[in-house]
Amino acid sequence: MQDTHSTSALNNFRKAVEAGDFLVTAEVAPPKGGNVTHTIEMAATLKGRVHAVNITDGSRAVLGMSSLAASVILLQHGIEPICQVACRDRNRIGIQADLMGAHALGIRNILALTGDPVKAGDHREAKAVFDLEAVRLLQLIRKMNQGIDFNNKNLNDGALDLFAGAAVDPQSASWSGLETRFEKKIEAGAQFFQSQLITDFERLEKFMDKIASGYNKPILAGIFLLKSAKNAQFINRMVPGVNIPEHIIDRLAKAKQPLEEGMNIAAEQVQIARSLCQGVHLMAVKKEDAIAPILDLAGVGKVS
Structure with a gap:
């Protein structure tokens, strides 16, 4: 059953996209277990600061x-979600069933992902x-929005x-x-x-100028909170395609308060991204309550 909070939260993100607003989203991991208290608490710190909160779907192939x-x-607590859907764990029958269920339960925002390889998790x-x-998941969602299933059969019930x-x-x-x-x-x-x-960010600017500018679709730059030099080095080792520069690692290593320095770095990156694209997507693993302070440091106010 949907409570009264969920209807007001239903389409804020879509409306902000269509209005051309500067978009702010953030990521919260679901719990490993049946107690959602911590997830709700972390997401609640983002109320009024982000347009929507991403809930990951087996990110890095780790159980959640x-x-x-x-x-x-989250929707029941008045927080608009972006529900991630990864293709790794379900076939087309299961995915379509979940998409129908998501719609019936009031979920509107979906992030379509291929999914990380099992061996990573x-x-x-x-x-x-x-x-x-x-790509095929996006095509499937478009079909279902048109009232047909993967096999081009009618969705008789709407x-x-x-x-x-x-993702990009x-x-x-x-x-x-x-x-x-x-x-x-x-x-x-x-x-x-x-x-x-x-x-x-030079690469991001090139992408925006050479590729994304030809399409009227918002790009939200991924901004990650680095909690320490050790954290940054771990990400460089474990996350393919990521190369955190040495000067950032040095800043974190020399800082008396590495977490605070990481927040300052993230805020600076938000400001850079704001000049290049239409939004930011903030990731602060196990430290989601730092996201609102990062936005404050970056001069990004509350969202409507």
Whole structure:
């Protein structure tokens, strides 16, 4: 059952996109277990500061609560979610079932992802599905919004109304591959893009000028809170395609309060991104309550 909070939170993100507002989203991981208290507490610190909160779907192939279930719980607490849907763990039947359920439960924002490989996570012997990938998932969502299923059969009980987005990595090693994939996602129906962690803002600017400028779709730059030099070095080792510069690692290493310095760095990056694209997507793993203070440091006020 949907409570009275959820209806008011239903379409704020879509409205902000369509209005051309500067967009702010943030990421919150669902719990590993049945207690959602901490997830709700962290998401609550973002009320009024972000347009929507992403709930991850098995990010890095690590077990967590269903993104759909956690998204519904946030909605019940008046927090608009972006429900991530990854193709790794479910076939087209399961994905369509979840999308119909998401719509019925009041979820409107979907981030379509291929999903990280199983071997990256904590259940390495699990069987990956990958029946679809991100582009085909976007195509499927567009079909379901038109009232038909994957096999072009009518959805007899009503079309969906989902607002679908996708991921993009402006720092991809293959420029032609980045351009092709981005264009395919646009053609498949992506209405917004959230980027991977950005460290090279010159590369982001080039992407915006050379590729994204040809399309009227918002790009939200991924801004990651680095909590220490050790944290930054770990990300460089473990996250493919990410190269946190040595001067940032040195700043963190020399800081008396590394977390505060990491927040200052993130705020500076928000300000840079604000001059280049239409939004930011903030990630602060296990420190989501630092996101509002980062936005304050960056001079980003409350969202309407």
